[in-house]
Amino acid sequence: MISLNPYTVKEIRTRTALSPSSMKELKYAVNPYSGCTHGCLYCYAMDMTPVRPGDTQWGKTVYVKRNFIDVLNGEVKKYRRGLVGMSTITDAYQPVDTRYRLARETLKILLSHGFRVTVQTKSSLVLRDFDIISLHRDAADVGTTITTTDRSMSRKIEPLTPGPKARMKIIETADSENIRRWIFYGPIIRGFNDSEENAGSIIELAAATGTRIIIDRYNSYSTPDKLLERDGINVKRSLQNEWWIRFSRRFMEECAKKNVKCNMESDEWFFQNLDTNRTLF
Numbered sequence: 442m443i444s445l446n447p448y449t450v451k452e453i454r455t456r457t458a459l460s461p462s463s464m465k466e467l468k469y470a471v472n473p474y475s476g477c478t479h480g481c482l483y484c485y486a487m488d489m490t491p492v493r494p495g496d497t498q499w500g501k502t503v504y505v506k507r508n509f510i511d512v513l514n515g516e517v518k519k520y521r522r523g524l525v526g527m528s529t530i531t532d533a534y535q536p537v538d539t540r541y542r543l544a545r546e547t548l549k550i551l552l553s554h555g556f557r558v559t560v561q562t563k564s565s566l567v568l569r570d571f572d573i574i575s576l577h578r579d580a581a582d583v584g585t586t587i588t589t590t591d592r593s594m595s596r597k598i599e600p601l602t603p604g605p606k607a608r609m610k611i612i613e614t615a616d617s618e619n620i621r622r623w624i625f626y627g628p629i630i631r632g633f634n635d636s637e638e639n640a641g642s643i644i645e646l647a648a649a650t651g652t653r654i655i656i657d658r659y660n661s662y663s664t665p666d667k668l669l670e671r672d673g674i675n676v677k678r679s680l681q682n683e684w685w686i687r688f689s690r691r692f693m694e695e696c697a698k699k700n701v702k703c704n705m706e707s708d709e710w711f712f713q714n715l716d717t718n719r720t721l722f
């Protein structure tokens with residue numbers, strides 16, 4: 442069978458597994474792979490991942506940190522416990538994880554050593570590891586990004602990822618297995634995936650499954666800006682604060698009507714203004 446997503450797998454060695462996270466909610470991040478074959482056009486990680494000799498374009502090479510589990514096993518004995526984000530600059534559930542199983546081993550090690558883990562993935566491969574997560578329900582949760590419930594729209598910006606249905610299935614299964622879960626609705630791009638219909642379908646899924654939603658608008662990064670604009674998606678308009686206030690207020694009102702909890706991803710501008718203008722919501 443011919444693969445529609447030909448990519449190269451390279452094995453590398455790493456000196457660290459748990460990295461201090463710059464995200465205020467997380468103490469650490471773990472990224473057992475470098476690069477991501479999901480190749481989303483809006484991915485900020487492509488501007489943060491070192492370009493190695495032979496790399497062609499984002500999404501075409503995945504680097505497997507071959508000694509990751511050995512390093513992690515050493516670190517968990519020494520490091521202070523805290524919340525670990527899996528993953529932050531890749532998706533730990535790369536297709537090659539069916540072979541290497543680094544995501545599964547990482548979860549096992551962290552949870553059995555008293556760390557809490559929040560997993561974010563677009564891949565239904567995470568369902569494989571629900572047995573581990575179920576054993577540590579209070580210490581783990583699973584989130585998936587749903588930018589749109591429309592496969593053709595998703596293909597434009599996330600051409601190589603499992604489609605929205607597969608991600609909806611992650612949430613539905615987590616609900617039926619009583620695993621803590623969340624939907625990340627982002628990046629929200631003005632004029633692309635901010636329609637009432639699209640936002641409404643995500644709220645419906647959250648309401649049906651009792652799932653929290655986190656929203657975030659598109660943030661500008663050099664390479665993603667170019668890729669999206671090349672495909673005719675005007676990203677700059679998403680940076681307009683007036684639109685974002687209007688959109689997010691409306692979205693939260695709709696969530697409240699359906700009893701859906703909704704939070705906003707860190708947005709410094711927004712929170713600064715919220716401090717001085719508490720009537721925003």
Ligand code: SF4
Nearest residue numbers: 477479480481484531
């Ligand atoms: S799945 Fe995440 S890390 Fe991978 S390309 Fe998409 S946004 Fe980037």
